[in-house]
Amino acid sequence: WNEIIELFRAGMPVRKHRYRFKSYDRCFKASEAVDILHELLGSNQNFGPEVTRDQTVKLLKKFLKNHVIEDIKGRWGKEDFQDDGHLYRFPPSSPLKSYPKKPSCGKEIIKFPDWNEPKAGTSQECIPVKSVSMNSEMWYKRHSIAIGEVPACKLVFCRELTQTNIEEIWKSMTLSQLQRVLGLDSLDEVLNARLVNSKHIFQNVYNVNKQGIVTLEDKSKELPHWILSAMKCLANWPSCSDLKQPTYAGFEKDVFKTIVDYFDQMKEPLLTFHFFDVFVSVLGLLQKHSKAVEALQICCLLLPPENRKRLQLLVRMMARISLNKDLPPLSESVRTRTLMVQAFSRCILCSNDEIDLDELLAAKLVSFLMDNYQEILSVPSALKSSIEDHVVHLQRVQIKCARDDTDATLPPPSFCHQISTDEFEYQRATGSQEPLAALLEEIIMNKEISVKDKKKKLKQFQKSYPEVYRVRFPTSGTEAVLFPEKTKLKPPILMSALKKPFQPFHRTRSFRM
Numbered sequence: 461w462n463e464i465i466e467l468f469r470a471g472m473p474v475r476k477h478r479y480r481f482k483s484y485d486r487c488f489k490a491s492e493a494v495d496i497l498h499e500l501l502g503s504n505q506n507f508g509p510e511v512t513r514d515q516t517v518k519l520l521k522k523f524l525k526n527h528v529i530e531d532i533k534g535r536w537g538k539e540d541f542q543d544d545g546h547l548y549r550f551p552p553s554s555p556l557k558s559y560p561k562k563p564s565c566g567k568e569i570i571k572f573p574d575w576n577e578p579k580a581g582t583s584q585e586c587i588p589v590k591s592v593s594m595n596s597e598m599w600y601k602r603h604s605i606a607i608g609e610v611p612a613c614k615l616v617f618c619r620e621l622t623q624t625n626i627e628e629i630w631k632s633m634t635l636s637q638l639q640r641v642l643g644l645d646s647l648d649e650v651l652n653a654r655l656v657n658s659k660h661i662f663q664n665v666y667n668v669n670k671q672g673i674v675t676l677e678d679k680s681k682e683l684p685h686w687i688l689s690a691m692k693c694l695a696n697w698p699s700c701s702d703l704k705q706p707t708y709a710g711f712e713k714d715v716f717k718t719i720v721d722y723f724d725q726m727k728e729p730l731l732t733f734h735f736f737d738v739f740v741s742v743l744g745l746l747q748k749h750s751k752a753v754e755a756l757q758i759c760c761l762l763l764p765p766e767n768r769k770r771l772q773l774l775v776r777m778m779a780r781i782s783l784n785k786d787l788p789p790l791s792e793s794v795r796t797r798t799l800m801v802q803a804f805s806r807c808i809l810c811s812n813d814e815i816d817l818d819e820l821l822a823a824k825l826v827s828f829l830m831d832n833y834q835e836i837l838s839v840p841s842a843l844k845s846s847i848e849d850h851v852v853h854l855q856r857v858q859i860k861c862a863r864d865d866t867d868a869t870l871p872p873p874s875f876c877h878q879i880s881t882d883e884f885e886y887q888r889a890t891g892s893q894e895p896l897a898a899l900l901e902e903i904i905m906n907k908e909i910s911v912k913d914k915k916k917k918l919k920q921f922q923k924s925y926p927e928v929y930r931v932r933f934p935t936s937g938t939e940a941v942l943f944p945e946k947t948k949l950k951p952p953i954l955m956s957a958l959k960k961p962f963q964p965f966h967r968t969r970s971f972r973m
Contacts, residue, residue, distance in 0.1 A: 463504075464497075464500070464501070464504070464519075465523075465528055467500050467504070468496070468497055468500060468523075468528075469550060471496055471500055472488060472492075472493060472496050472497075472550075473488065473492075473496075474486040474487060474488050474549065474550070475487075475488075477489070477547050479532065479547050484532045484547055484549070486549060486550075487532055487547045487548060487549040488547070488548060488549070489545050489546070489547060489548075490520075490541060490542060490543060490544050490545065490546045490547075490548060491543055491544060491545060493520060493529070493548065494513060494516055494517055494520065494543050497516050497519065497520060498511065498513055498516040501515075501516060501519075510684050510686075511686070513543070517541065517542075517543050520541045521539035521540075521541045522539070522708075522714075523541075524536055524537075524538065524539060524540070524541045524548075525537060525538060525539050525708070526708050527551055527553075528550075528551075529548045529549065529550060529551070530548065530549060530550075530551050531546065531547065531548055531549075532547045532548065532549060536551070620855075621851065621854060621855060624658075626662070626851060627658035627659055627661070627662045628658050629847065629850065629851060629854075630658060630661050630662050630665070630847055631656060631658035631661055633843075633846070633847050633850065634661055634758060634761060634762075634843065634847075635647060635651075635653060635656065637758060637843055638651075638738075638755065638758045638759065641745075641751060641754050641755045641758065642741055642742070642745070642755060644741075647738070649737075650737040650738045650740075650741045651735070651737065651738045652734065655734045656762050657764070660761075660762065660763065660764050660765060661761050661762060663677075663765045664760075664761050664763070664765055664768050664839070665761065665839050665844060667765065668839070672772075672837070672838050672839070673769060673772050673773070674765045674766075674768050674769040674772065675769075676765055676766055676769060678766075681766040682766075683769075683770060683773065684722075687718075687719065687722050688773070690715045690718050690719050691719060691773060691774070691777045693715055694712065694715055694716060694719070694777060694780075694781055694787065695776065695777040695780040695781065696780075697712065697781075697784060697786060697787045698786055698787075712787060712788055712790065713790055716790050716803075719777075720803050720804070723774065723804060723807040724806075724807060726807055729806065729807055729808055729809055729810050730763070730767045730770055730771045730774070730807060730808050730809075731759075731763065731767070731771070731808060731809045732763065732764070732767065733811065733812040735759065735762060735763070736809065736810070736811045736812070738759055738762075739756075739759055739809060739825060740821055740825075740895055740896075741895055742755045742756055742759065742825070742895075743821065743824060743825060743895040743898065743899070744894045744895035744898055746824070746828055749832075752828065753832055753835050753836055754840065756828075756829070756832075756836045757835070757836055757837075757838070757839075757840045757843075758840065758843065760836060760837060761839070761840075768837075771808065771837065772833075772837045774804060774808070775808075775826075775829055775830060775833045775837065776833060776837075778800040778804060778830055779830045779831075779833055781796060781800060782796055782797040782800055782830065797830075800830065801823050801826050801827055801830075802823075804826065805819065805822035805823050805826045806819070806822060808822060808825075808826055808829075809821065809822040809825055809826065810822060813924075820899065820902075820903075821899065896925050896928045897928055897931070897932065899921075900918075900921055900925075900928060900929065900932055901932075903917050903918060903921065904918075904932075904942065911943060915943065
C-alpha cells in the first residue's frame with residue numbers, strides 16, 4: 461500500500477488544467493492517473509503484467525476513499541472515481557498508513573512457500589535405495605526347501621530402470637492401491653487410467669518443499685504474487701507484520717473478494733473434470749474416516765502439480781480463516797466456515813455437465829477436506845515406502861533357483877479371471893452407485909429444506925441418475941408415500957345458490973291460420 465502510493469505520487473505528472481472556464485494548478489485527469497498507475501503496477505514485481513485496467517480503476521477508487529487523492533474541490537471519502545476526464549490532485553497531508561504491530565502471541569503462523577526457496581526433497585533423477593546385505597544364513601532361509609537338497613541357483617543381475625519405467629511403476633501401484641481402498645473390482649467406471657499422467661504423480665511426491673507444498677518447474681504456472689500476498693494476509697491475520705496493509709474499515713472483505721474473484725474465473729476446477737467421478741466415489745467412505753483420508757490422499761496425487769499446489773494453499777487458507785477468531789466477520793449473514801465452503805466449493809469440485817447436485821457433493825467433500833487437510837494433502841508414507849521398496853527390489857541382484865519362474869522373495873502373482881456379463885453389471889452397479897444412493901437418502905431425510913425444494917432436487921436426481929432412483933423408488937406408489945397429499949375440505953354448497961329467482965308465468969296468444 462505505502463510502496464504503491466509513493467511510486468504513484470512520484471511518477472504521476474501534475475500540471476495546470478482548465479475546467480469550466482477555471483484554471484487549476486498541480487492536478488491531473490482521471491484517465492491519465494489510470495494510465496500511469498496501470499503502467500506502474502505492471503512493472504512492479506509484487507503485481508506484474510496480469511493487472512488489468514479495471515483493477516487499476518478499483519485501486520484508484522480506494523485511493524479516493526482513503527484520501528490518497530481528492531478532486532479539485534477537495535472532496536474525498538467515496539468510491540466514485542471513473543476512468544474519464546475529471547480532475548484530481550494530491551492532498552497536502554501524507555496518505556501513508558502506519559504499519560500494524562505484530563501482537564506478542566505464540567500462535568502458529570502458516571508459512572507459505574517463498575518464490576526463491578530452493579527445492580527440497582529427492583530429485584527426479586534418483587530414488588533413495590536401501591542397501592541390502594545378505595549372509596549365508598539369510599540366503600539359506602530364503603532359498604532352501606523343507607525336504608531335500610537346495611536346487612541349483614544362479615544370479616540374475618539388476619535390471620536398469622529408466623526414469624519413465626520408475627514413473628510408470630508409481631502410476632501402476634498407486635492406482636492399484638486406490639482400487640483396493642475404494643473396494644472396487646475395477647476403476648473403469650470412475651476413472652480413465654489413460655488420463656492419469658505418471659509424471660504428475662512422481663512430481664507431487666518428490667518435488668516438495670519443507671512444508672510439503674509442491675514446487676513447480678514451470679514458474680509461469682505459479683499463483684500471481686498479488687494473489688499469494690492476499691491469501692497470506694487473511695491466513696495470518698492479524699500477525700502478518702511483513703505485509704503493509706492499510707487499516708481502513710472493510711479492508712479484509714475487499715481482500716477476500718479479490719481472492720474469490722480470481723478462483724471463480726478458472727475454466728476448470730482444481731480437482732479437474734476428468735477426476736470428478738473418482739472424487740465423488742470417495743463420499744461413500746466418509747463414515748470410515750481412515751479409509752476416506754487414504755482414498756483422498758491417493759486421489760490428490762493424481763492431480764497436475766500446479767492444481768495440487770493451488771489446492772494446498774487454498775484449503776490451508778480456508779481452514780485458517782475458519783478457525784481465526786481475531787479476523788473480523790467476512791459476512792454479516794453467513795458464518796465464516798459456511799462462507800468458505802460456499803465461496804470455493806465450485807472452484808474445487810464440479811462436473812462438466814453443470815448439475816445442481818454438484819453443489820451438495822462439492823460442499824460435503826470440501827468440508828471434509830478442510831477438517832483433514834493436513835493428512836489428505838500430504839504424501840501417504842506407507843504407499844511411498846512400498847513403491848520405493850519395490851523399485852529397490854527390481855534394481856538389485858536377485859537369486860533365481862532352478863524350476864523357479866518367480867523370485868522366492870515375492871508372493872506369487874495373482875491373475876484375473878473372466879466373469880459373466882451379469883456379474884460384471886452387478887459389480888458395476890454396487891461399486892460405483894453406492895455414494896449416489898447415500899446422497900439420495902440424504903436428500904430424502906433432510907428436514908431443513910422445504911417440500912418444494914425437495915421435490916425439485918429429487919426430480920433433478922431422477923433425471924441425472926435414473927437407475928439409482930429406480931432402485932429407491934421402484935413404483936410411483938413408493939414415491940407418493942414420501943409426499944402424502946393433504947385432503948382438501950370442499951366448502952358447503954349454499955342452497956340459496958341453487959335456487960333461481962321466481963319467474964311469473966306469461967300466457968301467450970297463439971294465432972291459428
